[in-house]
Amino acid sequence: MTERAERLEPCPFCGGEPELRPQGNNHTRSRKLTIKCKGCRFQLTNAAIRHGFDWLEKITIDAWNRRAPTEAGVPDGYRLVPVEPTQTMCQAMQEKLREWPRYPFRVAPVYQAALAAAPAAPKPTGQEPEGGAA
Numbered sequence: 001m002t003e004r005a006e007r008l009e010p011c012p013f014c015g016g017e018p019e020l021r022p023q024g025n026n027h028t029r030s031r032k033l034t035i036k037c038k039g040c041r042f043q044l045t046n047a048a049i050r051h052g053f054d055w056l057e058k059i060t061i062d063a064w065n066r067r068a069p070t071e072a073g074v075p076d077g078y079r080l081v082p083v084e085p086t087q088t089m090c091q092a093m094q095e096k097l098r099e100w101p102r103y104p105f106r107v108a109p110v111y112q113a114a115l116a117a118a119p120a121a122p123k124p125t126g127q128e129p130e131g132g133a134a
């Protein structure tokens, strides 16, 4: 296929070599593209009706190459937290606020209580293809 196929990351599960397997062509109504690991045989397939192989190849390779962010991606002293506080985080902040006379004019303990109660960041979900697949 194109030079994009040369940019395939190794299999995310076993580190094996992936291969591209197109099915159909730009003149048929149905096109599929599978990336299959030669090691563990894990495979990822996308299909398109209205879009051509260039689009299909781009979204499938992007999906194959996408990896979950590692903890190493977050600098020391920082962590990922939800934009909207969870109920558990709100309860932790309210409990700290009840101790307010002990912390006059100090908001850091309230912030720290919220961070301590924050859930771990979820793994990113797969991106659905736009339009083409039906």
Ligand SMILES: [Zn+2]
Binding pocket: 011, 012, 013, 014, 015, 016, 037, 038, 039, 040, 041, 042
């Ligand atoms: Zn594999």
